[in-house]
Amino acid sequence: MSDLPAIEALDLRKSFGENRAVQGVSFQVNRGEIFSLLGPNGAGKTTTISMLSCLLRPDDGDARVMGRSIRSDPSGVKSVLGVVPQEIALYEDLSARENLTFWGKMYDLRGSKLKARVDEVLEVIGLRDRANERVGKYSGGMKRRVNIGVALLHKPQVVYMDEPTVGIDPQSRRNILDNVVRLKNEGMTVLYTTHYMEEAQELSDHIGIMDHGKLIACGTNEELVKLVGQQTRIDLTLNAHVESVAAAWREIEGVSHVAAENGVATALVNDSNLALPHLFEAASRLSARITSVNIREPNLEAVFLHLTGRALRD
Amino acid sequence: MLRILDIAFKDLLQLSRDFKVFMFLLIMPILFTFLFGYAFGGFGGESDSRLPVGYLALDDHWVTDKLHRLLANSEVIRLEESVLFSEADLEKLVAEGDLAAAVIVPQGYGKAVVKDKTVRLIVIADTSVQAWTTVKAELLSAASRIDGAARTAEVMENMELEGVPFDYAFDQTLSAWEEPPITIHETSSLALEKANLANRALAHTSPGMMLQFAIAGLLTAAQVIVAERKSRTLQRLLTTNTRRIHVALGHYLAIFLLIFAQFSILITFGQIALGVNYFRLPQATLLAAFCAALCISAMGLLIGVLAKNEEQAIIFSLVPMFVFAGLGGAWVPLEVTGETFRVIGHLSPIAWGMDGFENIVARGLGVESVLIPSAALAGYGALFFALAVWRLNAAEEK
Known part of the structure; x- marks a missing residue:
């Protein structure tokens, strides 16, 4: 039984009218690991998590969470699950303590056990001193921490975190990432969605890359980077003619996968020392002024570019 | 069941922190009850239901004083007197409808009565109005009593053996009318109670404003539901083992408790401070309040489910x-409207609520008179609740 994966998604599909939000997604998350779903906004990450949380019923396919089917045993799935939604899903006119107490009751905690867990969680999220203030008066980062705390009240075996660091200050972000690692160390399985490549790289044992409702790659960070070989990514920010420069780069030898987006031309090159003069020369020839240059060794963003032909932007 | 109570308690905690709740549910209905009650004559001088009759005495005989005393003590007419009144003033006041009639006692009236000479009171009235009949009967009665007493006293004074002084005999005869051998008290219904216009105005305004502002107060409760959905807290609730029906029942219970508490406070206030007799039939009042709260709470749940944002919640509450x-x-009793409007009016659950409460406090009817209005309110409540739950479940599929 303990060898079974914590999460097993089997050909999950979901459409909203004409929009095929998730198209046959399958993956597996081992117990006690952090699995990140990485992809741009609209890739289908939240829809996938909603199906795994039994919020949305899949059109087709199934998933098992700790061996329980989301189709036939949603109640069993919910009992082992803690969900941290993308939004601050809290009651802002209640204090952090009142919120945690209410949510604890929703997770069937009562009496002294509930009180003890609320105190423990307040300690973990570092808000014990301000527990009686209304959540509406908290900063964005503090709200995020309470948002996470709610999902941990009943000590779930699996935690879903849907973009928990969106729109917060670096200090709170650091706190949240540290907590995610702590949860893993405590034996919890974490399914983490993000469109921040750095977070996925730092946290994950395995990463699934999603785009347009499909899981286009899955593996460890190292396995994924290998997909693009040893290519280096070069970003040139230009004042004009980005599309024309990108078109010119495609003709240069040693350059693969060129993209142009938001005034930035991006290229994957085999050897940056050889390619850079040619890239500069093409920009100069087209009268495009270079305002910044960024050279990055192979990473997940390069993988995304390699797989989709588009940059994974924040 | 525990989840439902937990959600209801959480809602009440949230609502208790919103000043708007107290403003709409308690302060506004009390203010408007006073305002409408005053406008409909529920307070002050307008509380005297007797017909106003102008009085001008051009005679200062003691018999005239007796006539004045009789009229002033009348249970039917109320004398409006002023030393500044002239005959022309009285004519004008009657013409404008400010007085039901006016009576002028001509000079020499008293003396003429004593001497058994023909004398007529001058009465100014619009004889086409219904009130005239009442005023006329009362004036004739008073004048006949004065004349009868004078004639009796005259006979007694002229008796050969034991002559009695005229004025003593007059007084004795007149006062004999105060304690007639047969007294008829109207007890066939509570019509006497109904006749009190002050009570009637407040008996209408008090439940009217209570019901109206119970709906207005829904906007705060609906906003809690809307905020829960907008922040996707509802979605989060559904990732626990809480079902949509738990959520709906929890919110419904919270609104019901809030509205029922409002009714309880305002009914007690109406009874004690305004003299509206809700406690005449406490079990009937309780039934009407319970069913009205069931109905209005379900309306609140439906508004909360339908509204997409806080602004819509306000509109969806205030328009209904x-x-x-x-x-x-x-606002205005349906009795004074036409038959068609009365029928259409009963499409509104408020009309049934008004029927229920007014049957108790204004019409003096029994417990059975509250049963149909209560059933109608409960029916509306069931309809609103079913629509809300259906809408809530339909939203799940999107």
Whole structure:
């Protein structure tokens, strides 16, 4: 039984009218690991998590969470699950303590056990001193921490975190990432969605890359980077003619996968020392002024570019 | 069951922190009850239901004083007197409808009565109005008593053996009318109680404003539901083992408790401070309040489920408040409207609520008179609740 994966998604599909939000997604998350779903906004990450949380019923396919089917045993799935939604899903006119107490009751905690867990969680999220203030008066980062705390009240075996660091200050972000690692160390399985490549790289044992409702790659960070070989990514920010420069780069030898987006031309090159003069020369020839240059060794963003032909932007 | 109570308790905690709740549910209905009650004559001088009759005495005989005393003590007419009144003033006041009639006692009236000479009181009245009949009967009665007493006293004074002084005999005869051998008290219904216009105005205004502002107060409760959905807290609730029906029942219970508490406070206030007799039939009042709260709470749940944002919650609360209150007779009694309007008005649940409460406090009817209005309110409540739950479940599929 303990060898079974914590999460097993089997050909999950979901459409909203004409929009095929998730198209046959399958993956597996081992117990006690952090699995990140990485992809741009609209890739289908939240829809996938909603199906795994039994919020949305899949059109087709199934998933098992700790061996329980989301189709036939949603109640069993919910009992082992803690969900941290993308939004601050809290009651802002209640204090952090009142919120945690209410949510604890929703997770069937009562009496002294509930009180003890609320105190423990307040300690973990570092808000014990301000527990009686209304959540509406908290900063964005503090709200995020309470948002996470709610999902941990009943000590779930699996935690879903849907973009928990969106729109917060670096200090709170650091706190949240540290907590995610702590949860893993405590034996919890974490399914983490993000469109921040750095977070996925730092946290994950395995990463699934999603785009347009499909899981286009899955593996460890190292396995994924290998997909693009040893290519280096070069970003040139230009004042004009980005599309024309990108078109010119495609003709240069040693350059693969060129993209142009938001005034930035991006290229994957085999050897940056050889390619850079040619890239500069093409920009100069087209009268495009270079305002910044960024050279990055192979990473997940390069993988995304390699797989989709588009940059994974924040 | 525990989840439902937990959600209801959480809602009440949230609502208790919103000043708007107290403003709409308690402060506004009390203020408007006073305002409408005053406008409909529920307070002050307007509380005297007797017909106003102008009085001008051009005679200062003691018999005239007796006539004045009789009229002033009348249970039917109320004398309006002023030393500044002239005959022309009285004519004008009657013509403008400010007085039901006016009576002028001509000079020499008293002396003429004593001497058994023909004398007529001068009465100014619009004989086409219904009130004239009442005033006329009362004036004739008073004048006949004065004349009868004078004639009796005259006979007694002229008796050969034991002559009695005229004025003593007059007084004795007149006072004999105060304790007639047969007294008829109207007890066939509570019509006497109904006749009190002050009570009637407040008996209408008090439940009217209570019901109207119960709907207005829904906007705060609906906003809690809307905020829960907008922040996707509802979605989060559904990732626990909480079902949509738990959520709906929890919210419904919270609104019901809030509205029922409002009714309890305002009914007690109406009874103690305004003299509206809600406690005449406490079990009937309780039934009407319970069913009205069932109905209005379900309306609140439906508004919360339908509204997409806080602004819509306000609109969805205030529009039904005005439509249902106006149509349902919360402002103006449906009795004074036409038959068609009365029928249409009963499409509004407020009309049934008004029927229920007014049957107790204004019409003096029994417990059975509250059963149909209560059933109608409960029916509306069931309909609103079913629509809300259906809408809530339909939203899940999107």
